[in-house]
Amino acid sequence: MFSMYATLDLWRSSFRSLPGDMDETDSGKRFNDDVVSLAPSTNDAVIVEDEYYSAVQAELDSDAQDLEVESWSMAVDQQYLKNHTKEMIKRQDVIYELMQTEMHHVRTLKIMLRVYMRELKEHLQMEERQLECLFPRLESLLELHTYFLSRLKERRRDATQAGSDRNYNVQRLADILTxxxxxxxxxxxKESYGNFCSHHTEAVSFYKEQLHNNKKFQNLIRKINNLPIVRRLGVTECILLVTQRITKYPVLVERIVQNTEAGTEEHEELTRSLALIKDCIVQVDALVNINEKASRLRDIAQKLEPKSLGKIKDGRVFSQRDLTEGRRKLLHEGTVNWKAASGRLKDILAVLLSDVLLLLQDKDQRYVFSAVDNKPSVISLQKLIVREVAHEEKAMFLICASSNEPEMYEIHTISKEDRNTWMTHIRQAVERYPxxxxxxxxxxxxxxxxxxxxASLTERASFPGRHRGNVLLEQEKQRTLALxxxxxxxxxxxxxxxxxEQARWxxxxxxxxxxxxxxEGRLRKREEECRRLEEKLAEEREELERQREMYQQDLERLRESTRTVEKEKERLEQQRKVKRKTIEVVSFSAFPSQVVPLSGSLNGDLLLSGGAIGPCQPELAHTLPLPQKAPVRPSLSVAPADYAERPDVPQRGQSANAAVLPVKKEVPLHLCSTTNQQHKQVGVQQQIPTKLAALSSKSTRSGKGKASHRTDSTASVDMKQMLPMKLSGREDGTLKAKRSVSPQLHLPHALVHSQSLHFTGNVHVHTYMPTCLKPTD
Structure with a gap:
């Protein structure tokens, strides 16, 4: 501690011995007010002034050495920077910022002291009192911060890495801050900043007043602002920077603490240093508040009417002189409303001092003691009771019980918070009052x-009229007391x-x-029920969704099956049609019942299949070949498109007037086909025995070229229905043949002739046998 004070004294002596100090340099050269100009009067003065500012500039450059770069991470080598963690880099950057801002602060203080104060004292011969009002405690502040900056730069030099001027790492800083x-x-x-910050408003006001009223002061300030060393840094800016500097330390130190490893000794010391800095700021703020209130009390005293007197309850009188005498301090002041007995509110200025409460009113730009309902406007804090007004958030009762006749005041404020503030200040003042x-x-x-x-009896005996007046006065007092x-x-x-009401409430x-x-319980139960219901509904919804998906799948399968069935149905229908045609062709080939006329008007196809032989002619299965189609010349008398269908043609040898044989209702199973089923003709066809077939063949050979006649019999079979050709009935006793549009069938070389075979039992069977056609036919 002794070495620290010795170092501080050394810096103080060096600070006082700096060149150009206002107590040593050019002390005998004073200019009169009428010869002050913007430029020096002689060349020697110019040379001395240039040398002085050169020395000040050199001193400022020395302070800024190694602190010109923006941050620590840019000042050190990049290879050295890679060896540190991010937290360590941030910590060194904040420490560098602390040193750099401290250097700028010292530069501002030196400009205020070495430039502005020196010029004002040298050229305007300004008094010390005025300089102290403009720059309060400036020398003390410069001395303290120059010492602080020197300690920081010394710690930086101690932390420099060996063999390098740029690389350094400051490990300990808490001891310097403490x-x-x-x-x-x-x-x-605390004292220097408290004094400077307290007179901040006064200093700025004095500067503006001098700048407005003093022409020489204005010219000198303009000249100083043009100096390169000032860098356009005016007086008001300098005062503001000095006032704000004390508030910058907690922010920087907090950032250093945040980037310091917790649990270490340095972290704990930095935390204590931060607490010391905050306590210093609190005390400076308290000093500023006291000085501001003292200044405000002086303003109120100056504005108070000297002839106005305030009465106290015990009969004493309070005047303007009593306002500033003694140790009275201003605790709180503000505008409130005093409610009279008539209900009217009167605006007053309430001034709470350390022992009394003053109720003043503004009258013609002056303050006077207020008078409402003849109540004293000066209330002693002794036995003063503060109560809230029921059903009124902005009002309070002040009950003065210091005398035998208590007085009650009803005071209204602008808000509930203002009312609570007043009540707190008054109660604290009453508690502190002896x-x-x-x-x-x-x-x-x-x-x-x-x-x-x-004395009262003597006074009554000597002055009876006055006694009556006293009685009236006493009665008035009693009436007032009753009220x-x-x-x-x-x-x-x-x-x-x-x-x-409060209990009822x-x-x-x-x-x-x-x-x-x-x-809330019912609502919670209802919410639980709703939640369960929602879960149930969700499950049902999922089940319905699953069922819908299954239904969709079943529907798709049903559609696919339907399509498959339709295709199968179409395929079966086609097969059935093919089979029907095949059966018709086979039936016609096996049992031809009609003779195809050999006329040129016959067209179409006659399908004669030799591969399908009926059951009555098994011996012809291997002897009859499949006839080939041959082109037949159509008749020239009928056009191909005149008739769409072939007309019914009677058989050769059959009379036109022959009776039509009845159709049998039933047909044997082996002769059933698609054609006779389609026409619903169920006739019974008897099978020809083998012997009868042989006899019929002989009869056919004997009656070659003649038409066979059919004999009506109940057992006869009409084989015309087995033919695929369409036959038309008779028209006017003659047969007309219609020519088909279909291609003509090539007739074989043998025609079929019908012959009648007579058997026992009166059974007639018509047979059709092929015969050879002659070329003339």
């Missing part, structure tokens, strides 16, 4: 009472009503709370 803001240096910091009262002894009180009674008692009783009644609130809890 020394700067504690002990003697810390007290000087409650020492002088109580006279019992004997002395008795003697005093006897003397007063004797006050009534007001107090009404106040107590209102207070009891307020308590009852508490019950109502409790009942509301119980109802709210019950409703």
């Amino acid at each position: 020394t700067q803001f504690s002990g003697e240096i810390g007290e000087r910091m 409650h020492t009262e002088t109580h006279p002894g019992p004997r002395k009180g008795i003697r005093l009472h006897i003397e007063l009674q004797r 006050q008692r009534e007001e107090l009783a009404s106040f107590q009644k209102l207070q009891s009503q307020h308590r009852q 508490e019950k109502e609130r409790e009942r509301s709370r119980l109802q709210a809890e019950a409703m």
Whole structure:
């Protein structure tokens, strides 16, 4: 500690021995007010002034050495930077910022002291009192911060890496901060900043006043602003920077603490240093507040009317002189409303001092003591009671019980918060007020009472008229006291009503709370039921969705099956049609029942299949070949498109007037085909025995070229229905053949002739046998 103070004294002596100090340099050369100009009057003065500012500039450059770069990470080598973690880099950057901002602050203080203050003192011969008002405690601040900057730069040099001027790593900083803001240096910091910040407003006001009223001051300030060393840094800017500097330390130190490893000794010391810095700021703020209130109290005293007198309850008088005498301090002041007995509100200025409360009113730009209902405007804080007004958030009662006749004041504020602030300040002032009262002894009180009674009797005997006046005055006092008692009783009644309403409100609130809890329970139960119902609905929805998907799948399969069935049905229908055609062709080939006329008007196809032989002619299965189609010349008398169908043609050898044989209702199973099923003709066809077939073949050979005649019989079979050709009936006794549009069938070389075979049992069977056609036919 001794070495720290020795170092500080050394810096103080060096600071005072700097060249160009205002106490040593050019002390005998003073300019008069009428010869001040923007430029020096002689060449020697110019040379001396240039040398002085050159020395100041050199000093500022020396302070800024190694601190010109923006951050620590840019000042050191990049290879050295890679060896550190991010937290360590951030910590070194903040420490570098602390040193750099401290250097700028010292530069600002030196410009204020070495430039502005020197020029004002040298050229305008400004008094020390005015300079102190403009730059309060400037020398002390410069000394403290120059010492602080030197300690920081010394720690930087100690942390420099060997073999390098740029690379350094500051490990410990808390000891320097603790020394700067504690002990003697810390007290000087608080005092200097408290004084400077307290007179900040006064300094700015004085500067603006001089700049507005003093032409020489204005010219000199303009000249100083043009100096390169100032860099356009004006007086108001310098004052503001110095005022704000004390508030920058907590921010920087907090950032250093955040980037320091927790649990280490350096972290704990930095935390204590931060607490010291904050305590210093709090004390500086308290000093500023005290000085501001003292200045405000002086302003109120100056504005108070000297002839205005305020009365106190005990009969004393309060004047303007009493406002500033003694140790009275301003605790709180503000504009409130004083409610009169008539209900009218009067605007007043309430001034709370350390022992009394003043109620002032503004009158013609001056303050005077207010008078409402003849109540004293100066209230003593002794036994002062502060109460809230029922059903009124912005009002309060002040009950002065320091005398035998208590007074009650109803004060209204602009808001509930303002009311609470006033009540807090008044109660704190009442608690701090000394409650020492002088109580006279019992004997002395008795003697005093006897003397007063004797003086009263003497006064009544000597002045009867005055006694009557005193009686009236006493009656008036008693009436006033009765009114006050009534007001107090009404106040107590209102207070009891307020308590009852408050109790009723508490019950109502409790009942509301119980109802709210019950409703909340029901609501919670209802929410649980709704939640379960939602889960059930969700499950049902999922089940329905699953069923819908299954239905969709079944529907798709049904559609696919339907399509498959339709295709199968179409395929079977086609097969059935093919089979029907095949059966018709086979039936026609096996049992031809009609003779194809050999006319040129016959067209179409006659399908004669030799591969299908009926059951009555098994021996012809291997002897009859499949006839080939041959082109037949169509008749020239009929056009191909005249008739769409072939007309019914009677058989050769059959008479036109022959009777039509009845159609048999039934047909044997082996002769059933698609054609006879389609025409619904169920006839019975008897099978020809083998012997009868042989006889028929002989008869056919004997009756070659003749037409066979059919004999009507119940057992005869009409084989015309087995032919695929369409036959038309008779028309006007003649047969007309219609020519088909279909291609003509090539007739074989053998025609079929019908012959009648007569058997026993009167059974006639028609057979058709092929015969050879002659070329003339």
